[in-house]
Amino acid sequence: MKPFPSLNDLHPARFDTPEILKKLASSSRQLAELKGLASSNPIRAS
DSSP, X not given: OOOOOOGGGSOGGGXXXXXXXXXXXXXXXXXXXXXXXXXXXXXXXX
C-alpha cells in the first residue's frame, strides 16, 4: 500500500475551493450543535 504524502508536501491552495469551504462551514455548524447537545446531557462519562 502506498503511504500518504507528508502534510508538508500538500499545497494549501488545493483545499481552498468553494465546495470544500461549504463543507467546512456545514461541518462546523454540525459540530457546534453536537457539542451543545452533549453539554446538556445529564449523563456524563467520568
